[in-house]
Amino acid sequence: MEYVFKAENISFSYYTLQGEQNVLKDISFGIKQGEFVSIAGPSGCGKSTMLSIMAGLIKPQNGKTKTKDGLKTGYMLQQDYLFEWRSVFSNALLGAEIKGTITEETKEYAKSLFEKYGLTEFMYKKPSALSGGMRQRAALIRTLVPKPDILLLDEPFSALDYQNRLNVSREISSIIKKENKTAVMVTHDISEAISVSDRVIVFSKIPAVIKNEFEIDMPYDSLRRDNPKFTKYFNEIWKELQ
Template sequence: SNQSSIGYMLQQDYLFPWKTIEENVTIGLKIMEKSHKTHKVTANALLQEVGLPQVGNNYPRELSGGMRQRVALARTLAVNPKILLLDEPFSALDYQSKLKLEDLVVETLKTYKKTAILVTHDIGEAIAMSERVVLFSANPGTVHKVFEIPKALNELSPFDVRQHPAYADIFQTIWKELESLG
């Protein structure tokens, strides 16, 4: 198959400052030597998808942190990976940008029917974005406990999950478990 196995989205956006946004989005396709005709189409479609239809010819320095992370998401999706690994992708952003991006990422994953593994220290984010939360104990990192997030929450946007009555209980449960590890 033409799929790359894993797509990465990291804490830093790692965009090349000397390349346009469009070039940044299609960098993975170039590396995989996909046909050039489709690059522009893919880039534009994905930038549209992440709410940045007009920035293809801009450079990273011209975009805010939240916008740059949207570009990083588009670049990750461009290679059509089987699994996305999201390594604290929102931790450098202000709270408002973070909440907007959580919603965008979850919506995008659902649209493209993608599986993602999110690494985060933020319990709220883990609950809001996930179907299950895996709590690791430190040194050596081993799976300590797995929490299934109720179906009712999975159907909501991360923003709405945080407003849901069940959210606080799950948060407390995971928090207590985390404390017991300390």
């Protein structure tokens, strides 16, 4: 299988008035076409920083990233950044608007996603009229509208309550799988990572190194949580995170 993205020996520090904060230390991994990979790690260890580097928003001081030519990246930030002065629908079209690629087809596609995610009746409302979970779905729609090849998702389900979280994460991950998209998701929810991923990469506490990687060898369906292997993976990953 071919890698669509590679991180090679990435090290990164933030420099602030308080001094240098080492965040990532010699991180290397590859992501294959169609793979769903989760990055798990303790709060504040550098997961969001890693995604920003993957998206090309910040440059590492050491090491490099390689992306397959022509690959379109979609980045869903940890905070939803929906603009209050625009309707939810025009928020969803923002990316396409900035790129000057809004067409009738784009609008129709966006509308179909609103329908799919049960937000049709909120399309023309302001973001403040939506619940936390609805806002997250709207942010996900905005990420999907430009049809990215690789999705970078930062805690995409964190604003959902437990029940919705299970359903929405299952649904979204199966859509991503069905469309053969590649996805990298940051989460600190071990169960969520195991339920949706082909592989889980575990970061240590800050400065983060890769502590371990787990190939999740279970059929990709909704029954993963009932599979006896689920508990085994959970315990192994939990141990790594201690």
